[in-house]
Amino acid sequence: MASQAANPSKPWQLSGLAYGKGIPALCLLHQEIEQFYSYIQSTPTEFYLRAEAVRRIEEVVLFLWPSACVDVFGSFRTGLNLPNSDIDLVVHHGHYWNPGTPLHELKSELVARGLTEMSSVSVLDKASVPVIKFTERVSRIKFDVTLNAAASGVQAAELIKDFMRKFPEMPKLVMVLKQFLSLQGLNEVYSSGGVSSYALTLMVISFLQQQARSNKRYNVNNKLGLMLLQFLDYYGRKFDFFKFGISVLGEGGCVEKERLRSTLGENNWQSVLSIEDPVTPTNDIGRSSYAALHVMQGFKAAFLKLSKLVDSEASKIVGPILANIVEVPQNIVNYRTWVHYNFQHLLAPESSSPPNPGGQPPLSGTSNSASEDERSDTQQTVRNGFRRCGDGPPQNLDLDNTLANLKLN
Template sequence: MRREVVERIERVIKDLWPTADVQVFGSFSTGLYLPTSDIDLVVFGKFREGDSLPLWRLEEALRKHKVVEENSVKVLDKATVPIIKLTDSLTEVKVDISFNMKNAVKAAALIKDYKKKYPVLPYLVLVLKQFLLQRDMNEVFTGGISSYCLFLIAVSFLQLHSREDACSPNANTGVLLIEFFELYGRHFNYLKTGIRIKDGGCYLSKDEVQKSMLDGYRPSLLYIEDPLQPGNDVGRSSYGAMQVKQVFDYAYMVLSHAVSPIAKYYPNNHSERYRAGLGLMGEGYCHIISSDGRNRR
């Protein structure tokens, strides 16, 4: 279905610019998409940087060919990355289209490489994406963090994990989920520490990072060094990072209680558990984790 959406849009683009190259990136390209995820497309061609005319020409053509729902298409030509946002008229799948964004395709390749290196990574990331989606925290503009930020902090978590078996194909995903929530909900120092995943990964002192920044600038609360563009802070727009930290912390508390050997003697209030945001997902994952809780150290 999603491939058909891409093909319909690509035909419109090729009709406008026959030599244009249309590529898929983002979660659909990497296989880390949820049923509600949008499709990210980038159009490569001889377009002048900063010229918004191609955006408006494509928007007009998509309307003309009735590829989009009439009221869904928007041109965001003043955004940091100018894009067209639309909803496919047949499937209601949402699509974002940008122009000449080379780093977007490189990021997709980077994600695929890390998926091969850490077999457990896709499972962990998909659970976390659904977790944030249920709380409207899967987008920066709603006070959450981007999928790319989430992926990078998950990579860092596995890179710097104290147990070697955490990265094996047989690692207990439920245990890793609890430990992820514990790290980023309780122990990670957002005020003083940044994240780097290049060269095996490490933590960065924000004081040291700031020394290399222009006067008046400082690392963001969720500072993540861009592995593809040194000097770029991937988390700079994540103004709601502390709200994300809070839901991670509460999820850690609820899941830890659920798998504790003495949990049955001190049950959590059922409504509180659902407010924690575990909902339908929590029941299943509590079972997965408790089935091998001894792996946790």
């Protein structure tokens, strides 16, 4: 039986009148996924704050290397970022770089300009893909910046957006699953050996390709709920990770690992989780996910928990079903409230219609979902991912004044 307690970590909970009134649990789950997706997406205020943070970093990069070009890739470009997701940037340059030296130069300049604190910066110049990691001081957003090597990440993001158009259910499933893995501490490859956002997205796409190939028909009233259950069951209990790899090339599906040897090479194909990179087929996206089996065990446990609820009598469902595997931690609720309180001015009248004051989140931190009025005018921009800040508003921020005036610190 689902929990009766309603609290801010379940902002997608349906009206109390929906539960226990004979509506099938699978239909309730479908509606909850819809509401979770609506809630968790970047609001225009959050989007513009991210775009402004990118602009500030780009200014530093161009000061150091005027002929360089900065690109955004990853979840911010596709619009599949959670409220606390990192922003991935790649700096392109016309000549070969020994990554260590310029990354340290960038670190020094970022600290000197007050864009980040020395304590928040890490330069991983010995990693397979050298990267600088830091937290931008105004927005409190984490950044990963690489040099040249991540150029394929931009192509990957565009490919993901193509799949989003083909499979409209994909982003909704991805966002639920990303939050699920985040709560398990298994959404980071570098720190925990978990499954990256890109890897998870490819897993969802491959699953949807198989569903499409089988011509499976869904009821529009429970489609998302059923798809989530089937995904968790497929990768949590049915898929043989030791025998097969995952692919989205062609019609997608599973590929015998023996067949991957010729393209992935001896060093990659033996990983538990093997995912063929559609942009660079010689790259195994899952090769560093050494905790992949823990992820699959989590999927299995989530499937068993949800399927038990879905099999319950409709009259016995008294609270949100999705909340049994997903929640929004209070620190994320507080951060979003802080963002909307301090940065509403980024939605200048010329960039979008002014937000409805009545729809802004209260300062108590109990809710932070932006009003429908605020979302509607710029939602398409958010879904399409990053656009260069120079293409229009948001307005520039004064760094010192912004920091001095921030509330809810």
